[in-house]
Amino acid sequence: MKLSEITLLTLAILVFNFGAIAQTGIGNYQSGFKQEGNIIYFSNENADVQLEFCTPEILRIRSIWDRNFEANEPYMVSKYDWQTVNLTTKEENNQFNISTEKLDIKINKSPFSITISDKNGKVLLADHDTGHFTSDKQVAATKKLFPDDHFFGFGERMDVLDRRGKKVELNVGRGIGRPHIIGAYNVLKANYCPVPFFMSTRGYGIFMHNPYETNWDMGSTDPESFTFSAINGELDYYFIYGPDFPHILDNYTSITGKAPLMPKFALGLQVGTYSGGTWGHEEMTSTDYVVALARRFRTMGIPLDILHLDSTWRIFGKTGGKGATTFEWRPTFVNPEAMFDSLYAMDINMVGVHIRPRFDNGNKLNLLEQAQAKGLVYPEEGSPGEFVNFFDQKSVDWWWDNGVMNVASMGAMFFKTDEGSAFGRKANESDKVGPTSEEAKKLHNIFPIAYAKAPYEKFSEYNGIRGMNMTREGYAGIQRYPYIFAGDWPSEWQYFAPVIKAGLNIGVSGVGNWAHCMGGFEHDADPELYIRWCQFGMFSPVAHLFGMDHPGYKEPWNYGEEALKIFKQYDLLRYSLIPYIYSHSYEMYQTGMPLMRALVLEYQDDENVFEIADQYMFGSSMMICPVTEKGAQTRVVYLPEGNWINYWTGELYGGKEYYSVLSPLDQMPIFVKEGSIIPMQDAPQFIGAEPVPQIKLDIYPGKDASFELYEDDGKSMKYQEGSYALTTINTTSTDKEVTVSVAKPEGDFQLPDRNYLMQIHMESAPKSVSVNTKSLNKLATWNNGSEKGWYFDSSQKLLYIHPEMSKNKEIAVSILKN
Numbered sequence: 001m002k003l004s005e006i007t008l009l010t011l012a013i014l015v016f017n018f019g020a021i022a023q024t025g026i027g028n029y030q031s032g033f034k035q036e037g038n039i040i041y042f043s044n045e046n047a048d049v050q051l052e053f054c055t056p057e058i059l060r061i062r063s064i065w066d067r068n069f070e071a072n073e074p075y076m077v078s079k080y081d082w083q084t085v086n087l088t089t090k091e092e093n094n095q096f097n098i099s100t101e102k103l104d105i106k107i108n109k110s111p112f113s114i115t116i117s118d119k120n121g122k123v124l125l126a127d128h129d130t131g132h133f134t135s136d137k138q139v140a141a142t143k144k145l146f147p148d149d150h151f152f153g154f155g156e157r158m159d160v161l162d163r164r165g166k167k168v169e170l171n172v173g174r175g176i177g178r179p180h181i182i183g184a185y186n187v188l189k190a191n192y193c194p195v196p197f198f199m200s201t202r203g204y205g206i207f208m209h210n211p212y213e214t215n216w217d218m219g220s221t222d223p224e225s226f227t228f229s230a231i232n233g234e235l236d237y238y239f240i241y242g243p244d245f246p247h248i249l250d251n252y253t254s255i256t257g258k259a260p261l262m263p264k265f266a267l268g269l270q271v272g273t274y275s276g277g278t279w280g281h282e283e284m285t286s287t288d289y290v291v292a293l294a295r296r297f298r299t300m301g302i303p304l305d306i307l308h309l310d311s312t313w314r315i316f317g318k319t320g321g322k323g324a325t326t327f328e329w330r331p332t333f334v335n336p337e338a339m340f341d342s343l344y345a346m347d348i349n350m351v352g353v354h355i356r357p358r359f360d361n362g363n364k365l366n367l368l369e370q371a372q373a374k375g376l377v378y379p380e381e382g383s384p385g386e387f388v389n390f391f392d393q394k395s396v397d398w399w400w401d402n403g404v405m406n407v408a409s410m411g412a413m414f415f416k417t418d419e420g421s422a423f424g425r426k427a428n429e430s431d432k433v434g435p436t437s438e439e440a441k442k443l444h445n446i447f448p449i450a451y452a453k454a455p456y457e458k459f460s461e462y463n464g465i466r467g468m469n470m471t472r473e474g475y476a477g478i479q480r481y482p483y484i485f486a487g488d489w490p491s492e493w494q495y496f497a498p499v500i501k502a503g504l505n506i507g508v509s510g511v512g513n514w515a516h517c518m519g520g521f522e523h524d525a526d527p528e529l530y531i532r533w534c535q536f537g538m539f540s541p542v543a544h545l546f547g548m549d550h551p552g553y554k555e556p557w558n559y560g561e562e563a564l565k566i567f568k569q570y571d572l573l574r575y576s577l578i579p580y581i582y583s584h585s586y587e588m589y590q591t592g593m594p595l596m597r598a599l600v601l602e603y604q605d606d607e608n609v610f611e612i613a614d615q616y617m618f619g620s621s622m623m624i625c626p627v628t629e630k631g632a633q634t635r636v637v638y639l640p641e642g643n644w645i646n647y648w649t650g651e652l653y654g655g656k657e658y659y660s661v662l663s664p665l666d667q668m669p670i671f672v673k674e675g676s677i678i679p680m681q682d683a684p685q686f687i688g689a690e691p692v693p694q695i696k697l698d699i700y701p702g703k704d705a706s707f708e709l710y711e712d713d714g715k716s717m718k719y720q721e722g723s724y725a726l727t728t729i730n731t732t733s734t735d736k737e738v739t740v741s742v743a744k745p746e747g748d749f750q751l752p753d754r755n756y757l758m759q760i761h762m763e764s765a766p767k768s769v770s771v772n773t774k775s776l777n778k779l780a781t782w783n784n785g786s787e788k789g790w791y792f793d794s795s796q797k798l799l800y801i802h803p804e805m806s807k808n809k810e811i812a813v814s815i816l817k818n
Contacts, residue, residue, distance in 0.1 A: 025130040026063060029109040033096065038085050040098065044112045047132070053085040056100035057241040058251055060209075061114065062234060063132045063139070070234050075446040075453075076209060076476040078257035102241055116204075116239055124204045125239060128225040132235055139210070140229030141237065145219045149202050149226070150610055152245075152600055154216070155195035155475075156486065156506040156514075158187040158498035161598060162610045163198065167220045170194035171213035172445045172473050173421040174428065174487055187498045192421070192487045193474040194445070195509040196228075197252060201604055203243030205252055207476065209236040211446045233442065245508070245601050246593055253510050253592030257480040261589050262513065263466045264714030265349040265687040266483075267581050268305030269571055270470075270515070271297070272354075272416070272546030274312050274553060275333070279322070281550050282312050285332045287339035293555070294346050302556070302568050303575045303685050307343060308352040308416050308470065310546070317360025319368055320386060323419060323429040325355045326362035327403040340411025347686045350468060352414035353407055357423065357451050358386040359399075367403050374398065378423075380435045387423055387434060390450035391443065400458050413463050415455040420448030420473035448473035452481040465715040470544075474511065483513030483542055491520025491549065496533055497628040501613045503540060504598040512594030515542035519554045522547070528630060528665065530559045531566050535668040536626040538570040539618050541595045566666050575683035579695060579709060583679065584619040586710035586724075595619055603640040606656070612638055620707075621676035621700075622647070625661075625669035635663050643674035645700055650761060650797055674702035677729050679709050688714055691752030694785065699740060699760045701733040712749050725749040735817070738762070742811040756811065757785040758801040765792035767816040771803040 027045025034041050042049040048067050052060040062069060072080050088099040096107040103124075106115045113127035128144045151163040154170060174185045174192050196208040198216075208214055210230040218226045228237070238255060242248040253259075274281075276289030290309065297304040313333060317326040329336055343351050359368040359377060368386060371377045376395040377385040389395035404415075419427060424444035426433050434440070452471040460467030467482065474484050486502050489495040499516050506514050518537030519530040525547075534556070537543055547554030556567035574581075584595045593601075597617040599609035615637060618624045623644065625637045641655040647670035653659060661669050672678070678698040684690075695709070712724040725745040732739045740758060745751055769776045769790040782791035788804040805811045 023130060023133045023135045024065060025133045026112040029107075029112050033091065035087070035089060038082060038087070040087075040089070042107070042112065047134075049112065049132070051098070051105070052082075053087060053100060054082040054238070054255070055251070056085055056102040057247075058255065059103065059105070059116070059239040060236070061239060062236045064234055065134050070236075073211070073446070075449045076211065077255055078477065078480065079255055118203070118241070118243070122203075124202060124241070125206075134235070137232045138229050139233065139235035140227055141235060142225050142227045145222075145224055145226050146202055149200050149219075151198045151200055151218050151226075152505075152598065153195065153198035153205070153509045154505065155197075155509045155511070156190070156193040156484070156502045158190045158502045158505075160611070161501065161504060161600070161613050163216070163218045165219045165223070167218070168216045169213065170196050170216070172448060172475060173425050187495070190487070190498075190502070192472055193448075193478060193484050193506060193511065195474075195476050195506070195511065197476060197509055199242070199245050199248045199508065201600075201610075203241065205238075205240035205242070205248040207238040207240065207252055207255060209238060209476075210234065211442055211444075211475075213445070232438075245604050246591065249508070249510060249592045249601075253479070256477045256510060258589050258592060259479040259512050260482050261466060261585055261712075261719055262468060262482050263350070264578070264582055265305040266468060266542065267578055267585065268349075268543070268575060268687045269303055270306040270308070270542060270544045271304060272308045272310050272517075272544070274310050274548060274550075276551075277312050277332070278548040278550050278553075279312070282330065283332065285312050285330055287333050287336055290339055291342045294343050294348055296555075296557070298346055298685065300557070300564075300568070301685065303571055303683060305349045305686050306352070307348050307350075308354065308414070310354040310416070310548075311418075313353050315362050317362050317368070320356070320358045320360040320432070321430060323356055323422065323427050323432065324358035324360035324368070324386065325403070326360045326365060327367060327406045328362035328365050336407075337410040344411065349686060349688065350413045351411060352416060352468070352470070353412050354416040354418055356419045356429075357388055357390070357417070357447075359388060359403070360386070365406070370402070371395075371398065378435055378440075381437065385435065386432075388451075388454075390447065390454050396454045396458070399454070404455070404458065408459070408462060414459050414468035414470070416470040416472075417448075417451050417455060418472050420451045420471060423447040423451075445475045446477075449475055449477050449481065452478060456481040460717075466717060470515070476510070479511045479513065483515060484511060485542075485544060486514070486516035488521040489517070490522040491525035491529060491533075491547065492523065493529055493628070493630050495520060496529065496536075496626075497614055500536065500616075500626060500628070503596050504613060504616055507541075507594035507596050507616075508598050508601055510592055512588045512592070512596070513541050514594075514596065515540060515544035517547060517554070518543070518545045519547055519559075522549065524549045524552055525554070525559070526630075527559045527563045530554070531563050531665060532627050532668070534563075534567050535570050536624070538574040539622075539624045539668075539670075543571075543574055562665070569666065570668075572683040575687075576680045577678070578687060579679040579681055579692070579711075580619060580621075583708060583710040586719075587708075599638075599640060606640055608638055608656070609640060621673050621678055623671040623673070625663075625671070627663045627668060632663060634660050635669060636660050637669055637671070639671060643702055644671040645674060645761065646670075647672055672700050674700055675705040675731075675733075676700045677705050677707035677731060679707065679729070691754065693752075693754050694757055695754060696757045696759060697729060697740070697742075699731055699758060701731055701738045701760060701762070703733060705731045711745075711751060718749075723748045725751050737817060738815040740811075740813040740815075742805075744808060744810055755785075755802070755804060758799075758803070758813065760799040760801070760815065761797060762792075762799045762815075762817075763797060764818055765794065766790075766799060767818045769799075769801060769816075770814045771805065772810075772812050773814075776801070776803065
């Protein structure tokens with residue numbers, strides 16, 4: 001053997017042995033097995049291990065090498081109090097066996113290791129080699145990788161969907177190393193909202209309950225194992241059984257919190273504005289620009305509900321500049337209180353302003369100086385600090401009373417909380433890094449949650465309605481406060497598709513209320529990109545229009561007549577779908593199921609969907625297929641099992657097939673699942689003006705279907721106390737008959753007077769239509785339901801029915817086919 005070869009071999013052995021020495025595993029079980037309620041304790045050679053059975057399907061696993069378990073924290077996890085779980089435990093010579101009604105857990109004693117199986121004996125998760133270990137403060141777990149393990153989640157990732165065979169680092173921040181010639185951060189490093197949670201197609205999920213930076217190697221280094229680790233803290237993770245993804249997501253959001261209902265009007269169009277003067281043009285800002293902007297939407301008949309004023313409403317301060325908040329209006333804003341009054345007089349439902357988390361001194365207000373003197377900022381190394389200490393209620397109260405009330409008292413009703421990643425990390429808008437202590441490193445990832453929580457709760461109390469907050473950064477649990485946007489991605493085709501991936505990944509990570517800047521944020525967009533991006537935006541969970549391109553600002557009339565026409569078309573379409581969207585928002589509040597659904601969320605057993613990152617389900621019935629290629633007049637779509645109907649043409653397609661479909665500029669491909677009921681309304685100019693007088697049921701028969709129409713007052717928290725109405729709508733279809741039934745509404749909320757119209761997609765006119773066994777008249781023409789009866793439009797293949805029944809009576813429609 002050559003000397004060089006001996007040297008390399010020796011080096012390899014040394015590296016391997018160093019790794020083995022540096023890593024300290026659990027060791028062998030020693031003693032101390034005991035059960036206290038849902039918690040089982042094990043004392044081992046090197047570490048203590050605790051298993052807590054939260055439910056028969058959820059198991060919290062904790063390992064600590066200093067024998068001192070950490071106290072529970074309130075930011076990532078919102079539920080620690082669980083009901084008693086019926087456990088069966090048995091000790092054998094070499095192992096412990098623990099069972100619930102859903103899971104079997106085998107604990108090997110020497111060395112200590114954990115294997116979790118379902119009741120059919122299928123191993124779901126098993127330790128690999130050392131299992132749990134620590135090394136130089138790092139804590140980690142290595143698990144066996146099975147052939148059918150494919151991993152989805154990890155938060156707002158812009159790179160891939162299926163994480164099998166890949167690595168990922170989760171630490172709040174949009175990445176470092178900006179390529180200035182392009183103008184955006186690296187999509188591979190984007191970490192605006194990482195979530196240390198994934199779901200495996202094998203039937204389980206893992207949530208790592210640790211606030212530090214985490215690293216995940218999902219089979220990249222070793223094809224037979226995957227590893228997750230944190231740079232410090234406790235090895236604390238939840239195993240969550242499904243086996244289906246919706247059930248896993250429901251269990252995960254039971255741990256970290258369900259997304260609350262936003263005000264109903266938050267589902268309408270939201271627009272941000274630099275008030276006529278983005279950075280470098282601040283002198284052009286004015287209250288007149290803001291009022292004229294809202295008036296133009298109203299004059300053009302483009303529905304709008306929420307407006308926010310971005311950075312340049314305030315003066316930039318003496319210490320933090322753009323990266324801090326003075327709460328002092330820029331002098332160009334003459335009489336901002338009158339501006340708010342004018343906006344609300346135009347029926348804008350809510351107006352907010354942009355902030356950053358540092359205090360600053362302005363020309364009249366010296367909030368930073370005062371807060372530092374009172375010790376109400378988070379301390380930094382070598383200085384008293386600048387960040388509002390959102391972890392301390394006294395600091396939050398002072399921030400609200402002395403800072404926020406300068407704008408809330410005039411009419412601001414919510415915040416856009418920006419730059420949450422700057423706590424303990426280099427800021428995007430300055431060279432500051434904030435606090436760098438060990439405690440600050442631990443708080444870095446959960447700071448955005450505390451930052452969003454404070455105004456969400458304070459404004460809710462002050463406004464007397466549901467809270468609203470729009471934030472850029474988040475972590476596990478951010479879904480509670482209540483929505484996040486994708487950040488500042490330029491108006492270029494190369495960023496459009498990655499933003500769609502971000503929405504799909506964050507949805508399967510428990511964060512369902514999500515938005516992005518339609519048309520992109522920075523730079524002018526070419527009109528085609530603007531149109532395509534806005535089509536996608538109107539079918540996103542939150543429809544948000546905002547850009548900093550001066551002087552266009554992504555306002556639709558600045559992109560040409562065709563762009564304006566198509567923008568209005570899709571905005572009106574979204575507003576007509578509010579009953580459908582709002583009902584799914586309630587479903588998300590109940591189950592964690594997002595409105596924007598990666599196909600794998602509903603078709604987990606179909607490997608064809610694992611890497612589809614440019615299609616998604618919008619609720620339970622609609623397949624949305626954005627066009628992300630410039631100049632494309634067609635695009636390839638994949639339709640999963642079942643039959644599908646082209647929303648625009650009515651053409652029927654079979655499932656588990658790929659199709660090339662037409663996609664002219666005004667048509668983003670949309671497909672509806674056969675057997676769907678889509679409740680709709682006439683599109684209003686804003687939400688909440690008048691009670692909806694008529695619900696239109698857009699029905700696609702073909703198999704039995706059901707839909708629960710959810711309604712409440714749209715603003716208050718009373719829905720959490722049962723003040724809502726649920727109306728169950730069912731359809732059945734056979735060769736001879738289609739039936740539609742509308743049940744009496746259930747719940748404490750009193751619905752306004754209204755009626756139903758039905759439009760049913762059918763190939764030919766029916767033989768007869770009856771309502772509650774009584775024959776319904778055939779109409780010569782259809783005047784949008786102005787008279788009772790039915791009408792068949794042969795050109796559209798649509799059967800229109802107006803049963804003229806009260807909301808408080810059951811409706812049973814029978815359609816006999818020819």
